[in-house]
Amino acid sequence: MTLPLKFIHGLSLYCSRTLNLQGNTTITCYTSCKMFVEQRHVLFHATSDFGDDGSWYDWCLVEWVDNEEQCMTYPAKILGFFSIKTSVYAVIQSSSDPITMEQLIDNFICKFELADDQQLVVVEIETISNALCVFKNYGGPLNLYFCVLPKRKWGRYFGEKIPLV
DSSP: OOOOHHHHHHHHHHHHHTOOOOSOOOEEEESEEEEEETTEEEEEEEESOOTTTOOEEOEEEEEEEOTTSOEEEEEEEEEEEEEETTEEEEEEEEBSSOOOHHHHHHHSEEEEEBOOTTOEEEEEGGGEEEEEEEEEOTTSOTTEEEEEOOGGGOTTTSOOOOOOO
16 A cells, blocks of 8 residues: 555654654654553554545544644544654644544534645544544535544444343
8 A cells, every 4th residue: 555645745854854863773653553542442544545545544533632722633644654662642633623523522523624734634544533433524625624523432322232141
């Protein structure tokens, strides 16, 4: 599988602006990553070379601490993963505005705008707080998307859980 060009661009910018790489440094890149999120294992994918459609990019909520020391969550498209020494990172393209899990619970579906293609961000994978189901606004602006409340939290919308005997 090939690495997405946006991922390579984001990784290159991160390395040139943030890291002080000297000598031989090994950077290992990944098109998928299995991690523990919300008490369960989740496999995230990010590839520009998949099946007939040609791509598979998973989405997530990413936690950031803002200037006022408050934790905010943003929907983000995962473009790829990489590791340097013992740390693992993700290159993402995030939304312009935060969306909280509470907003998703209240509304079931929330719309958001994906930030400009040039605003790629590198985050530690520990900042990924949830997997998301996201779909584009067909017929609308190219950067407008909708995210859906994670399926395991649908109970209040579709009745009570019935125990199996």
